[in-house]
Amino acid sequence: MSEFFGPLDSEARVPPRQQTRVSAFLVSAHGALARQFALALPARLESAWQTELNAQFYRESEIVSLLLRATRWVPDLAAGYMAVGWETAWFPKPAQGIPDQALALAVDLATRAHAVHAGIRPAALLPVQVDATDPFVMAVRRLEFESGRLLQAQIIMLKGPKLAPFRDAVSSALEARHSEVRKLWVEALEGIGIAIQRTKP
Amino acid sequence: MPFLSHGTYRIRYDLEGPAGAPAYVLVNGLTQYAELWGAYRDALLARRFRVATFDLLGQGGSDKPALFINQDDQVTALHLLIGELGEGPVFLGGISFGALIALRYAIDHGHRLSGLVPMSAFAELSPQLLLIGNALRTGLILGGTGYLQDLLLPMNLSDQWLEPLLDKLDSVKRQGWLVNDVFALQNLMESFLDFAPLTPKLSSIAVPTMILNGEFDFLTPRALHETLRVNIPDSSLVIIPRAYHAFTLEKAALTADLLARFAEDVMAGRWQGKQAVWIAPEDAGGELTPFPAGYDHLRAVPVRRAAT
Numbered sequence: 001m002s003e004f005f006g007p008l009d010s011e012a013r014v015p016p017r018q019q020t021r022v023s024a025f026l027v028s029a030h031g032a033l034a035r036q037f038a039l040a041l042p043a044r045l046e047s048a049w050q051t052e053l054n055a056q057f058y059r060e061s062e063i064v065s066l067l068l069r070a071t072r073w074v075p076d077l078a079a080g081y082m083a084v085g086w087e088t089a090w091f092p093k094p095a096q097g098i099p100d101q102a103l104a105l106a107v108d109l110a111t112r113a114h115a116v117h118a119g120i121r122p123a124a125l126l127p128v129q130v131d132a133t134d135p136f137v138m139a140v141r142r143l144e145f146e147s148g149r150l151l152q153a154q155i156i157m158l159k160g161p162k163l164a165p166f167r168d169a170v171s172s173a174l175e176a177r178h179s180e181v182r183k184l185w186v187e188a189l190e191g192i193g194i195a196i197q198r199t200k201p
Numbered sequence: 202m203p204f205l206s207h208g209t210y211r212i213r214y215d216l217e218g219p220a221g222a223p224a225y226v227l228v229n230g231l232t233q234y235a236e237l238w239g240a241y242r243d244a245l246l247a248r249r250f251r252v253a254t255f256d257l258l259g260q261g262g263s264d265k266p267a268l269f270i271n272q273d274d275q276v277t278a279l280h281l282l283i284g285e286l287g288e289g290p291v292f293l294g295g296i297s298f299g300a301l302i303a304l305r306y307a308i309d310h311g312h313r314l315s316g317l318v319p320m321s322a323f324a325e326l327s328p329q330l331l332l333i334g335n336a337l338r339t340g341l342i343l344g345g346t347g348y349l350q351d352l353l354l355p356m357n358l359s360d361q362w363l364e365p366l367l368d369k370l371d372s373v374k375r376q377g378w379l380v381n382d383v384f385a386l387q388n389l390m391e392s393f394l395d396f397a398p399l400t401p402k403l404s405s406i407a408v409p410t411m412i413l414n415g416e417f418d419f420l421t422p423r424a425l426h427e428t429l430r431v432n433i434p435d436s437s438l439v440i441i442p443r444a445y446h447a448f449t450l451e452k453a454a455l456t457a458d459l460l461a462r463f464a465e466d467v468m469a470g471r472w473q474g475k476q477a478v479w480i481a482p483e484d485a486g487g488e489l490t491p492f493p494a495g496y497d498h499l500r501a502v503p504v505r506r507a508a509t
Binding site: 114115117118119121124128144145148149151152155158159167170171174175178197 | 209262266267268269342343345372375378379382383384387391
């Protein structure tokens with residue numbers, strides 16, 4: 001087990017099996033977010049905040065597209081099995097303690113997006129020796145960088161005044177989502193020889 | 202490293218040195234992690250201190266609350282750690298954000314301390330510090346942890362320290378980038394959104410207090426340390442020559458020596474704060490010299506202090 005991708009191949013690239021597993025997880029997570037942002041996005045924007053919804057949808061789609069093209073895919077039977085668990089985890093689960101169901105669903109989507117954008121750091125798995133010009137390396141660095149920016153919309157919503165009366169419920173939902181996503185991420189990585197710290201975001 | 206528990210959160214800490222020995226507890230700055238005190242641990246252990254370091258909530262190997270980090274929780278985490286030390290003398294030092302947490306601890310639990318060392322410290326957000334803090338937060342949001350580090354390195358370290366590292370800054374930044382997460386750093390910064398100045402409470406700090414301020418620290422300049430010196434009764438201000446905000450990284454040998462001497466003086470009954478102003482030596486082991494009488498230590502040029 002290592003904290004980083006590797007051993008790298010002779011051209012300092014991440015092994016295809018590790019690329020495949022990590023990208024499969026990320027495509028699943030960001031793809032689910034893209035789908036749900038798409039469903040939430042009205043054909044005609046009526047509120048200013050919906051411009052951010054539009055941005056989130058296209059950034060998530062871009063991440064999926066990028067990973068699909070930058071990854072050196074190889075067959076990964078375990079990923080197929082794990083994907084069932086991943087996709088199940090992305091199902092909407094209205095946040096407990098918020099009586100307005102529409103708001104509870106919005107909180108759920110925001111907490112999941114927060115957990116994915118804040119808690120999943122694939123670029124932190126890159127060892128220093130990796131070829132920085134490799135497409136997969138560029139892709140995960142870009143994904144992590146963009147995640148930090150996408151995260152801001154979730155932070156603004158979850159810390160915002162509209163949810164202030166439900167602060168405990170929001171915090172609980174968010175911590176639970178972080179734990180869930182983190183667990184899936186850790187398990188996905190363990191199967192390819194990568195062990196990351198299990199501290200709790 | 203072992204962990205402490207605070208509610209559902211875990212706090213990573215390290216404690217070394219003989220049980221019963223006087224202890225130093227060191228509190229990290231914003232983007233730091235416990236291992237950065239390694240030189241202090243070695244120097245203080247060699248002088249027969251216990252040394253406790255830890256990652257604040259939101260940092261390094263400690264848990265990272267997802268949405269809010271309350272500064273009260275940091276004080277509680279510190280209290281838990283000090284509770285692990287038994288009944289011996291405890292000296293508490295902190296740098297920058299860590300100095301603020303140390304000050305808050307001294308206000309709430311001063312009876313448990315034998316001495317306090319706020320370094321690159323502040324008790325209130327001056328307009329400059331508020332605006333710089335806001336800009337650093339924006340930098341973090343737009344550019345990530347790496348960009349925040351890019352801003353902090355030249356602000357807080359000297360040319361002499363930076364020059365030999367210019368072609369390997371990525372490796373200097375890497376560990377801090379690996380162990381710190383954007384959302385957690387942002388939460389730490391946003392713990393100031395409801396910050397109330399500590400200045401009115403500083404006079405309640407009764408323990409001997411040595412305030413350390415880098416000569417060239419423009420992130421937390423002299424005036425912010427002066428607030429501490431004027432309001433903490435048994436204090437003195439020590440100016441570290443040619444030092445910037447992060448002098449604990451750059452001048453570890455000197456600073457560790459000052460910490461040890463301060464604690465030794467307090468325990469030997471030699472310490473006299475007198476709200477005096479001193480200039481630290483250039484190197485560990487040198488003599489402190491009083492700031493020249495009659496001159497204004499708040500100025501960067503030799504201006505005589507106005508008669509009062």
